[in-house]
Amino acid sequence: MTVNGVSASVVGASTAVLLAAARIGNAQPAGPPPPAPGDQPADATAQQQEPAQPAPPAPTPAEPTLLPDAPPAAVAPAKETIEPTAASNAATGGFALEVHLDNGELLDSNSMTRTTQAGFFLGHRGTMTTLGVGFDFGHISDGTMFSGATQSSSMLMVMPGLRLVLARTDNERTELIGQLDAGYGRIWSGGDMKAPSVDNVRIQLAPGLRYWLAPSFAIGGAAGLRYELYAIDAPGSSTAEVVAVFSSIQLTGVF
Numbered sequence: 164m165t166v167n168g169v170s171a172s173v174v175g176a177s178t179a180v181l182l183a184a185a186r187i188g189n190a191q192p193a194g195p196p197p198p199a200p201g202d203q204p205a206d207a208t209a210q211q212q213e214p215a216q217p218a219p220p221a222p223t224p225a226e227p228t229l230l231p232d233a234p235p236a237a238v239a240p241a242k243e244t245i246e247p248t249a250a251s252n253a254a255t256g257g258f259a260l261e262v263h264l265d266n267g268e269l270l271d272s273n274s275m276t277r278t279t280q281a282g283f284f285l286g287h288r289g290t291m292t293t294l295g296v297g298f299d300f301g302h303i304s305d306g307t308m309f310s311g312a313t314q315s316s317s318m319l320m321v322m323p324g325l326r327l328v329l330a331r332t333d334n335e336r337t338e339l340i341g342q343l344d345a346g347y348g349r350i351w352s353g354g355d356m357k358a359p360s361v362d363n364v365r366i367q368l369a370p371g372l373r374y375w376l377a378p379s380f381a382i383g384g385a386a387g388l389r390y391e392l393y394a395i396d397a398p399g400s401s402t403a404e405v406v407a408v409f410s411s412i413q414l415t416g417v418f
Contacts, residue, residue: 267409322346
């Protein structure tokens, strides 16, 4: 009985050992025991007491520095190029010389007399006016209606005059002018019919055009009326008045 009891005890002990071993094999190895509250390291305590500092923000890229706009460089104003006009030299004043050729017709109740005269005009030209004196040389050939005789006459006349610019084009090349002359002359007769000398007083007025081909040279023309007063130098002298229509071709230079 004793033996059976020992055997049963041994079997029971063996079974207990096996169960314990199985439990030990299935159990996870335990970690170190947590430290006691008073045993925490100083660094850990400091980490718990001080809040974690946030990480500094990443540096933003520096914005480019904008320099103030430099003032625009001073640009010299462009000089306006003014081309000299055709009459610019003449407009500033100067010595003027006009050479002209006149052709006229004297009309009265008994005859028709054609005249051809050449002359020149000297003066000073300003901006709008030219004052001077003219010298005309002429030749008259008469054809009398009631006889076949002919008569010719030569004349010399001195006439102070005025040339006035009435209007100009924008480029100053073309001018509308007015012409006024008044003077005294003398006529000498010749041909088949001898006649005494004649004193002549003349007043003429005409509009005209002038075109400047160069700054100091122009070509022009005029057409107008001419009043003539003749005084015959002879015993029992008489006077005669004649109205003429004339035209003139003119060349003008300014120096």
